[in-house]
Amino acid sequence: MKAVTWQGKRDVRVEEVPDPRIEEPTDAVIRITSSGLCGSDLHLYEVLTPFMTPGDILGHEPMGIVEEVGAGVPDLAVGDRVVVPFQIACGNCWMCMTGLPTQCETTQVTSEGMGAALFGYTRLYGAVPGAQAEYLRVPQAQFGPIKVPEGPPDDRFVYLSDVLPTAWQAVSYADVPEGGSVAVLGLGPIGDMACRVAQVRGAGRVFGVDLVSDRLRRARARGVETYDLRNFDSEKELVQAIRDETDGRGPDAVIDAVGTEAHGSATARLAQNATAVLPRKLSGPFAERFSIDRLAALHTAIELVRRGGTLSLTGVYGGMADPLPMLTMFDKQIQVRMGQANVRRWTDEIMPYLTDEDPLGVDDFATHHVPLSDAPHAYETFQKKQDGTVKVLMRP
Known part of the structure; x- marks a missing residue:
């Protein structure tokens, strides 16, 4: 089959790779009909390269048709139309039963000290082949x-794989009071x-902050x-402008949807770039011990949120040595919640919004639909924020 493979920093290619097959009774194999290009994929393209291996298959936002089902998957049948969450979880362990499938005790990547395995997302998360491909093996397909x-086109449902539950959890964690205010940093x-x-x-x-006109x-x-x-x-001017709209206090909550590649963190950017070009034997251990994030967005969020407010961090962070203004956070009595989205925790709440009225605007959310063969160009355009690119769906 054809798949999008990682070959190095800013180097992705569409190559022929072996077809997936059933390996465990709880596996399924699906034929991909749509697969998203995510902002998190750009971190692999640019920053998290020390944790990648040439040939890794990328992608974690799939939907498609079931082609084959293992004996331990009683509720799926060949021909079913499905969306596959980006995380791999069993649904039966203590973590899954308490609504934390990102911490699934069956699929935790304990060798790396990490949570549940993810599709197409570095050795830290299991090096599981990803979904920007013609076919996908789905472990733990019973859940x-x-x-x-x-009936409806893929665009109606494909975002249940990541975008919708991630945004839903970000807002849930932000704990915005009814009629209250929230600022969202980053409008990807x-x-x-x-x-x-x-x-x-x-x-x-709802206040939105970005620097891309589209x-x-x-x-x-x-x-x-x-x-x-x-x-x-300066950041202070931005903060003051939004405070002026919220009785001088700042919004009740701030959602950081930017993460590790924030604009304006020059020193951290240099460190990330240096790590990315080190020999592979050195770059991984160095990144694991000393990596830092570009924290401009997070520092802005801390300054912006009102005293006693909530920060919800949904942009990916990967640093191990990040300096934080703990005095300010403690003094302002800020609550902070963060983490990968627990997809199946939220899907039942989201589904009623995927109606013909389309209140969330999912039907025209994608700015670009491209064939899988155009993946290298799509990555480059998305990374450079060109051509109005906000959301790309690939179709094999």
Whole structure:
């Protein structure tokens, strides 16, 4: 089959690889009909290269048709239309039963000290072949795949794999009071969708911050009060502008949808770039012990949120030596919640919004639909924020 493979920093290729097959009774194999390109994939493209191996198959936002089912998967049948969550979880362990499939005790990558395995996301998360491919082996298929009805196009449901539950959890963790205010830093796919989710869940005011004109325009068209970072000389000016709209206090909650590659963190960027070009035997251990994130977005969030407010971190962070302003966080009595989205924890709550009325705007959420063969160009365009690229769906 054809699949998108990682070959090095900013080097992805579409190659022929072996077809997946059933390896365990709880496996299924699906034929991919749509697969998303995620902002998290860009971290592999640029920053998390020390944890990648040439030939790794990328992607973790799939939907498709069941082609084959193992004997231990009683509720799936060949021909079922399914969305597959980005994390691999059993559904039966203590963590899964308490709503934390990201910490599944069956699939935890204990050799790396990490949580549940993920599709297409570094050796830290199991080096499981990903979903930007023609076919996908799905472990723990007795729990993961979400059956969806025939009829509507893939765009209606594909975001249940990652974008929707990630944005939903970000807003849930933000704990925005009814009629309250929330600021979303970063208006890429997750930040954009988090704004939409906050609106339908009763936020009174939603502020969105970015520095890409197309993203700002897109959010503004849906009623988000947008702030272009390029119009401010400093973080303090931006913070003050939003505080002025919230009785001088700042918003009740701030969602950081940027993560490790935040604009404006020059020193950390240099460190990340240096790690990425070290020999592989050195880069992995160095990154595991000394890696730091670009923290400009997080520092802005800490400064911006009102005293006693909540920070919800959904942008990916991977640093091991990140300096944080603990005095400020303690003094402001900030609550912080974070982590990978627990997909199956939220899907039943999200499904009623995937109606013909389409309140979340999923049907036209993707800005680009491309064949799998165009993946290298799609990665480059998305990484450079060109051509209005916000969300890309690939179709084999």
